[in-house]
Amino acid sequence: MKPGGRIADSALGRKQLVLLIAVVASLAGLVVGLSANKAIWEGWVTDRLFQLRANFIQSGETASAPVAVVGLDQASLDSERLSRIPRVLMTPVMAEAGQAVIDAGATAVGFDFVFAYSADSFVDPSTGEARLSGFDRPFQTFAYRNRGKVFIAHTEIGVPHRSFTAAIGAGGVRSVIVSTDNDGIVRKHTPQLPLDDSPHLIDALLGAAGSDVSEAFVSIPDSRLATSLPYMSLIDVLTLSQSEEGRAALKEFSSGRIVLFGGLLPFEDEHLYSDRFLPHVSAADVETGPGGRPRVQPQTAGVFILADVIGAALSDRYAVAPPRGLLTALSFAFAIAGAVAGLFLPLMVLPLIAVFGIAAGIGVSLAGLEAGILIAPGVAPVSCVMAMVTAAVGKVSILQRRQRSLVRLFGHYLAPDVIKHMATSEQLPELGGDTRHVVVAFIDIVGFTKMSEKLADRDVVRVVNACFDRIGQTITKHQGYIDKYIGDAIMAVWNAPNTVDNPEQSAVDAAHEIIASLDEIKEITGEAGLDLRIALNAGPVLVGDIGGEHRRSFTVMGTTVNTASRVESVAKDKKVRLALSQSVADGLPKRYPLQEIWTGQLRGLSTEIAVYTLDVPEIYMEKNPASSDDENRQPKSNLLEFPR
Structure with missing residues (x-):
């Protein structure tokens, strides 16, 4: 074929129109695709991405979890030893259990309890006598003795009693407040450096474990936390600490780990977390104390979330934001691919191409997770589909309409088949x-x-x-x-x-x-x-x-x-x-x-x-x-x- 047809000599020929539509479609795909970053639905897609990874990409290798959980669960509260003790009067029990796991080799201990009340200040309402004076001394002694290694919680509305703060020191009281994304799901943690001086309990425990994490990250859970994290009931720890054999089991459970204590009663301190779509782990495949595990709730207990965030940072099981410009480049590449498909492929195959583009975008995000980069999973697919739709609309409404007009006009002079060929190629035979x-x-x-x-x-x-x-x-x-x-x-x-x-x-x-x-x-x-x-x-x-x-x-x-x-x-x-x-x-x-x-x-x-x-x-x-x-x-x- 030779160039030079009269159709191509017009002020804005087919080639220029194709280029213009491709540019407009690519830019539309880029803009709309980037707007999908942090969209309200993106978190749901991210959690489904974790689900795909957990079900299809897991290598099968398991490493010892760096964080374990000791729970004040219903089994503990129903036990013979603890059933008659009000929860606000359990500081001696917590001190005993905390010292037991430290003696068993725990790296650090965090209590997801506020300890807002002190039994020492309670008085008999009829006599005014402080009949529980000294009741909290075991916990105060425990906290003082293990300063820098033991941390207790505070929240937005609850702070520890001054006697506990004095015993553990100001550096031992840290915030357990977790931030949520715009869809109300907990996923991201932003550490404050230096970790030892951070107000967050997560950072304090990471610092105690020698972590070097320095930027915001999203933990990547592998399974439902309530079924997979190493776990013991509080009553199990107390019981095991009373025998030589039990202390050996406790050492196996605690040694080299951060141990978090927290409440695990249903509907208490629960949050939506990105593990909610993940598979459950068989009880035979996880570390669990003699008392078993609490049942899985629709939401995830706060202590489990703290444990997973800390464990993810210590085991490199997390993803950070992509380098500057990567998301834009990826969006633009998918937008160009979508624009080309919309311009040059038949309309009937475009739905299949859209599905392929979505799958390819999800695949890129999965590959990013394996590399420790959280590529917003909606950006690439939205860029591709938006550019493809824009290009297809441009082709139908502008190019094909123009081609039909040319065929209709010049068809009075030449064969329609010849006109169609020239209108498409802008070349003379x-x-x-x-x-x-x-x-x-x-x-x-x-x-x-x-x-x-x-x-x-x-x-x-x-x-x-x-x-x-x-x-x-x-x-x-x-x-x-x-x-x-x-x-x-x-x-x-x-x-x-x-x-x-x-x-x-x-x-x-x-x-x-x-x-x-x-x-x-x-x-x-x-x-x-x-x-x-x-x-x-x-x-x-x-x-x-x-x-x-x-x-x-x-x-x-x-x-x-x-x-x-x-x-x-x-x-x-x-x-x-x-x-x-x-x-x-x-x-x-x-x-x-x-x-x-x-x-x-x-x-x-x-x-x-x-x-x-x-x-x-x-x-x-x-x-x-x-x-x-x-x-x-x-x-x-x-x-x-x-x-x-």
């Missing part, structure tokens, strides 16, 4: 062409010269246009192509540039229908003396463009065309309205009533050919000598009524 088997027809207005002598020029044009319009409708109806108008004649072709299954039959059917409509044409034009003569020939021709770079024409050329024009002279001599060569006759079904009218050598040809006509009354301009008067008085035939 190369000069020359291909050899194809076609049927060529010459359709001549008989008596045109005599008619034009008596009519004004304007009336001549009117008659010719009316005649050609009616004939052209029939040619097009039978899949023919009008190659050119030659004065008072039409040259038509079947099987070029389009493809016709049986061009000989289509051409003969069209010729017979044109002749059958002669009375209608006379009525339309108002010329009672008007008549037609049609010649058909079939054979190979060269189909393509002829001319030069500045002026050219789409046509057919070859001996077949010349022979068709010579056959017309036979029709004139034999006074028939239709003459067709042997090559056309050979391509017709046997039901067509053919009549040989001439055999010989046409002018300019070296071989003899036979010429036929259809033996039906309307074909003959004069009475057919071979037919009876009764036959000639029969109504005009229709090819559909030919015997089969």
